[in-house]
Amino acid sequence: MNIDDCVRLAVAAVPADVRALFPSNPLLTLTSQLDLVVRPAPDLARARDDGGFCDGMSFLDDGVVLYRPTGNRRENFTLAHELGHWVVGRLDPVLDWLADNDVDGRMLETICDRFARELLLPAQIAAELVGRGPVRAHHIIDLFDTTQASHPVCMIAVAEHLRGMGAIALIDRVSGEVTDASVRPDPDRGWPAVIPWRGQRLPEGHHLLELPDAATRIERITWRGRWSEDDFYVDVLVTRRKIVCVFADTDLWTPGTGAPLIDRSFDTRLLLRGYCCGTDFQVRGYPCPTCQKPYCPSCGLCQCERATASDQSCTECFRLYRPALLEDGVCVDCR
Structure with missing residues (x-):
C-alpha cells in the first residue's frame, strides 16, 4: 500500500x-x-x-x-x-x-x-501535455490555460509525472511564501528531510524574487527547511504573481551535463506513539529526555510538561505547586 x-x-x-x-x-x-x-x-x-x-x-x-x-x-x-x-x-x-x-x-x-x-482533471490530459520529456515549469501554466482546472490541480497533475523524488512549488513573488506545493516522495526512502512545503518562505532578498516577468532558468539552489537545508536542481518560470519551481534530485533539463544525483538525508526520526488532547497520535521525532515520552503534535507538550502545566506559583516563595496545595495562593510551607 x-x-x-x-x-x-x-x-x-x-x-x-x-x-x-x-x-x-x-x-x-x-x-x-x-x-x-x-x-x-x-x-x-x-x-x-x-x-x-x-x-x-x-x-x-x-x-x-x-x-x-x-x-x-x-x-x-x-x-x-x-x-x-x-x-x-x-x-x-x-x-x-x-x-x-x-x-x-x-x-x-x-x-x-x-x-x-x-x-x-483526468490524468491522461496531463500525460498528453507532458509527453515523454521531463516535467517543466511551463507545463503547469500550459495546463491551466487549456483546461478549467486551478493552478493547484494542474500542479498536482504534473507532479505525478516527475521522475524519482521531486516537487513542484508555487511561490508568491511579493511575500516569498510557498502558497502551494505537491511532493513526489522517493519510492523507497520516503519523504526527504528538506522539501518545499506550504507556508515556508524564501529568505528576504533571495535572487528568485528579483527575477522579471516571464523569466526562465535552470539552476542548482539551496532550499532551507525548518531545521536544515539541502540542494535541489530547479526549473523556474516567473509569472505575474507566482514563481513556478520544479524541484528534482538531478538536472533533468540539461542533457549531457552529467549532473550528479544530489545526496540528501531522509526523515529517519523515531516513530513515536502517544495519547494527548483526547486522541491517540503517532509522530516522528525524539522523546523528552526526562519522561521519555513524545511531544504532542497538537499542544507540543510531553507527559511531564502536561503534568506540570497546571501548576501555580506560591505568592510568597514563588515555588510551583499543584493548585490543590495552595490556599489563597499561598503554599503550606508559607502559611
Missing part, C-alpha cells in the same frame, strides 16, 4: 455518477448527491498546522463542509479536497495505512490533493 493505492481506493469509493457530475457543478453534487451540508465561510482563515490547502474545513462526523468562496477555479478544488477528507475518513484500509505512515499530516493532505485532481 502506498499513496497511489490510497488515492485509487478513495476515488473508487465515490459512485461513478457522482464522479461524472462533480466537475461541472461541485457544490450541487455535494449537496444533492451526497447529502453533505456545505456552507460558505468568507472569513475562514488558514488553520491547518499540517500545511494543507486551507480554503476549506470539514466536520466529518456531522457531514459538514465549510469553504471560503472565491468564485474561481480554486473554489472547485477546495470542495473536491474536502470531499477527499470525507471519503478517506470512511475508508478503514486508508486510515490504517495513514496511522502507520503519516508523519505530520502531509500524506493525508497529499492524498486529498490527488483525489481532488482526479475528480477535476
Whole structure:
C-alpha cells in the first residue's frame, strides 16, 4: 500500500455518477448527491498546522463542509479536497495505512490533493501535455490555460509525472511564501528531510524574487527547511504573481551535463506513539529526555510538561505547586 493505492481506493469509493457530475457543478453534487451540508465561510482563515490547502474545513462526523468562496477555479478544488477528507475518513484500509505512515499530516493532505485532481482533471490530459520529456515549469501554466482546472490541480497533475523524488512549488513573488506545493516522495526512502512545503518562505532578498516577468532558468539552489537545508536542481518560470519551481534530485533539463544525483538525508526520526488532547497520535521525532515520552503534535507538550502545566506559583516563595496545595495562593510551607 502506498499513496497511489490510497488515492485509487478513495476515488473508487465515490459512485461513478457522482464522479461524472462533480466537475461541472461541485457544490450541487455535494449537496444533492451526497447529502453533505456545505456552507460558505468568507472569513475562514488558514488553520491547518499540517500545511494543507486551507480554503476549506470539514466536520466529518456531522457531514459538514465549510469553504471560503472565491468564485474561481480554486473554489472547485477546495470542495473536491474536502470531499477527499470525507471519503478517506470512511475508508478503514486508508486510515490504517495513514496511522502507520503519516508523519505530520502531509500524506493525508497529499492524498486529498490527488483525489481532488482526479475528480477535476483526468490524468491522461496531463500525460498528453507532458509527453515523454521531463516535467517543466511551463507545463503547469500550459495546463491551466487549456483546461478549467486551478493552478493547484494542474500542479498536482504534473507532479505525478516527475521522475524519482521531486516537487513542484508555487511561490508568491511579493511575500516569498510557498502558497502551494505537491511532493513526489522517493519510492523507497520516503519523504526527504528538506522539501518545499506550504507556508515556508524564501529568505528576504533571495535572487528568485528579483527575477522579471516571464523569466526562465535552470539552476542548482539551496532550499532551507525548518531545521536544515539541502540542494535541489530547479526549473523556474516567473509569472505575474507566482514563481513556478520544479524541484528534482538531478538536472533533468540539461542533457549531457552529467549532473550528479544530489545526496540528501531522509526523515529517519523515531516513530513515536502517544495519547494527548483526547486522541491517540503517532509522530516522528525524539522523546523528552526526562519522561521519555513524545511531544504532542497538537499542544507540543510531553507527559511531564502536561503534568506540570497546571501548576501555580506560591505568592510568597514563588515555588510551583499543584493548585490543590495552595490556599489563597499561598503554599503550606508559607502559611
